[in-house]
Amino acid sequence: MAIAKTSQGSPEGFATVKYSADMSHHLMGTAEIAERLGVSRQRVHQIETSDPTFPKPVAELSAGKVWESADVERWIAGRHRPKASGSP
Template sequence: MDSDGPLLMGTQEIRDRLGGVSRQRAYQITTRPDFPKPIVELAQGKVWLASQVEEWMAEHRRD
């Protein structure tokens, strides 16, 4: 982790950044065709580049 935040995000981190959405809602969001593709899929779940997730949120989140 660097001083600007994590470099990688799993589903839990995405849920936290989205304001504590449910697992179901996080799944709906992360499987959207316009959501960034995960960089790897581990036994415990998918992992995304935090910068790509943050960029997506900046473009698609309502204020």
């Protein structure tokens, strides 16, 4: 991925991001994470600020923070492991 600051074709102060053809990014916002977890958007914010293992956002837009879906799914998988048989 290459990020280049440009004044042609982009509003001032915005960057143009070029991805190679084989790069695919799937992003999630707070609402999508909340839906995936079955919690409120407010709860996602609480988790983000209190759980040091929660992934860092890849960007913060005017609409809010965004995360790579793969990072969030890895966090969910690591956090919600089934209890071992015989555990109370």
